[in-house]
Amino acid sequence: GAGVSQSPSNKVTEKGKDVELRCDPISGHTALYWYRQSLGQGLEFLIYFQGNSAPDKSGLPSDRFSAERTGGSVSTLTIQRTQQEDSAVYLCASSFGQGIYNEQFFGPGTRLTVL
């Protein structure tokens, strides 16, 4: 595909369950970002992968959140023991390198609802 894809588009889960969100970046993009967007809010940075470097996890809100990126391509964001405050849209973006001129290309997001 030509763009960033995310799956699932919607996820409803019960409090305490684990969820996995997937992101397929644009082929050849070395940088990958995860953001969280709560209702009516701006973007909250979660984690950033750049090539083979150690990821920047400075935005992860708690140790229940983790992410990995396999083979420098697909990324999975995992939330363990979900809480109601985790309900949000989770956006993934990729860019060609980490240069300041490189815009980010966003996926459509995964809407997570924790009951």
Add this chain to the structure above:
Amino acid sequence: AQSVTQLDSHVSVSEGTPVLLRCNYSSSYSPSLFWYVQHPNKGLQLLLKYTSAATLVKGINGFEAEFKKSETSFHLTKPSAHMSDAAEYFCVVSDGTNAGKSTFGDGTTLTVKP
């Protein structure tokens, strides 16, 4: 450190009238600046970007923005609003100081009245 402030959380205009969405930034270096648009239930799409070339940048859908270093501003404008412009708009700064990450503003919701 880089930062960005969108001065209006909500802007309402009538169809056919000009649009002005204000953005101020802070950076110790020569930053790149971006505007993204997010339509309801959609992902973010790049409108335009400034990367130290021409200070007046033209984007998609008739939008443009002017980089003013003296005022540390990068306001987004459009001469005539269309109903389809109703969306959330984000101003973004990147100057390489934040470990390669960009900093997003809090967003401005644009409402277009018929």
